Amino acid sequence: MLIGFTVRNFRSIGHPQTFSFATSSDRTHASTHCVRTGLKSVPRLSKAAVIFGPNGSGKSNFINAMSVMRDLVLHSTSLTSAEFAARHTPFRFGLSDGHPTEFSIDVLLGTTRYLYSFAYNHEHICSERLMVYCTGKSQRWFERSIDGVTRDETWAPFSQKFNGPRAMWRSATRAESLFLTAAAGLNSSQLEPLFRWFEQGMQFVLPSDPLKFTGIGQSMQNSQYKGRLLGFLQSAGIRVHDVRACGPQSAGIEVSHARENRSPVWTNLADESAGTQRLVSLFAPLSAAVERRQLLLADEFDLGLHPLVARYLIGLINGSDAPPQGAQMVLTSQNTSLMDMQILRRDEIWLMEQNASGASELVRVWRARIPPRKGELIGRRYLCGRYGAIPHISTRSHADRSDHHPHFAGAPGADGPGKVN
Numbered sequence: 001m002l003i004g005f006t007v008r009n010f011r012s013i014g015h016p017q018t019f020s021f022a023t024s025s026d027r028t029h030a031s032t033h034c035v036r037t038g039l040k041s042v043p044r045l046s047k048a049a050v051i052f053g054p055n056g057s058g059k060s061n062f063i064n065a066m067s068v069m070r071d072l073v074l075h076s077t078s079l080t081s082a083e084f085a086a087r088h089t090p091f092r093f094g095l096s097d098g099h100p101t102e103f104s105i106d107v108l109l110g111t112t113r114y115l116y117s118f119a120y121n122h123e124h125i126c127s128e129r130l131m132v133y134c135t136g137k138s139q140r141w142f143e144r145s146i147d148g149v150t151r152d153e154t155w156a157p158f159s160q161k162f163n164g165p166r167a168m169w170r171s172a173t174r175a176e177s178l179f180l181t182a183a184a185g186l187n188s189s190q191l192e193p194l195f196r197w198f199e200q201g202m203q204f205v206l207p208s209d210p211l212k213f214t215g216i217g218q219s220m221q222n223s224q225y226k227g228r229l230l231g232f233l234q235s236a237g238i239r240v241h242d243v244r245a246c247g248p249q250s251a252g253i254e255v256s257h258a259r260e261n262r263s264p265v266w267t268n269l270a271d272e273s274a275g276t277q278r279l280v281s282l283f284a285p286l287s288a289a290v291e292r293r294q295l296l297l298a299d300e301f302d303l304g305l306h307p308l309v310a311r312y313l314i315g316l317i318n319g320s321d322a323p324p325q326g327a328q329m330v331l332t333s334q335n336t337s338l339m340d341m342q343i344l345r346r347d348e349i350w351l352m353e354q355n356a357s358g359a360s361e362l363v364r365v366w367r368a369r370i371p372p373r374k375g376e377l378i379g380r381r382y383l384c385g386r387y388g389a390i391p392h393i394s395t396r397s398h399a400d401r402s403d404h405h406p407h408f409a410g411a412p413g414a415d416g417p418g419k420v421n
Helices: 059-078 081-086 166-171 179-185 192-200 214-219 223-235 274-292 307-318 378-383 396-402
Strands: 002-008 017-020 034-036 044-046 048-052 101-109 112-120 125-133 138-146 153-155 202-205 242-246 252-259 262-268 295-298 328-332 349-354 360-364
Touching (some): 002 059, 048 059, 048 307, 059 101, 059 192, 059 202, 059 328, 059 360, 101 192, 125 179, 166 179, 179 192, 202 274, 214 242, 214 252, 223 242, 223 274, 242 262, 307 328
Parallel strands (some): 048 328, 202 295, 295 328
Antiparallel strands (some): 002 017, 002 101, 101 112, 112 125, 125 138, 242 252, 349 360
């Protein structure tokens, strides 16, 4: 399970921003929303978190940071110099482009805790380290750094607990590649659990991704899978009578709508509403996360979905019927009705906003400027600006623009929720 993640100098993120599933001492929904770890330092972890904030605040960049970290871990040994350089997208409004991007992740796999971090620029890996906690005491399995000027590489002594042909793995690690990638690719049994977690333990749903139905159509040849998909849609309020695969290699999906005293009507999923299509595309990653205990990261996960459906989806992982040691999810959303203590704990609500220098800052709502009290209507207070992280809407902008753009003339003022300058 993911304990935490920190990113520095990536796109709109300048100074280190840390996300954590570690819970507060609040006992609200502890039996359903939290998992006991057996660790004294982090006794409980949340299973879900939702990040809110205005457009352009950096929510997507935070999800992308974890995606880029995963991509480098899985593929750093096979990337060309140009492909490696393209993955360095630093913050450009304070730090110079030459400063490295830094990622750090804290993961609990079984009873072993891994703290893995690395930094890189457009030319090479600048540093890399893995700390492992097997018995409560830390073990530094490996650590390396590269001088930015001389390009000299320095390695700390390997831990005696880290076994295998370490010299061979070290010699196989290029300046542009990660030691974790190289050693795991050369059959390091001790590094395999961490590498496999990056490979199989997390998945991403991004709004820019095309809706994918091919895999679902093929999987529906299994009657149990088909039944789960149908039940999922019906539980979410979609009025469909049946589903079936169609087209070449079962690449498409059709749904049927029942009619009283008449045969059902079959329609192609492409002709259904955007919300229905979105739900079908979410079914595969959600069901996989629940069944395989994965970490699901979804940006604007409820795009096109009714607020009650969004609540239902969170309940699949954070509800009373969810597996107690199941999946985790990190979601971004603009739907403030999810800021509800009936479905989320206070420490599961995060806010992202930009500071005066344009850098993204991530904070839990209970550590906001004015922390919410128990029972407070967080969604309503958030829209009133109580915690920050809302759009700064100016009524003056309409008048100014109408002088130069006739189609703005007579436009209504920005009288809705949000901070008004």
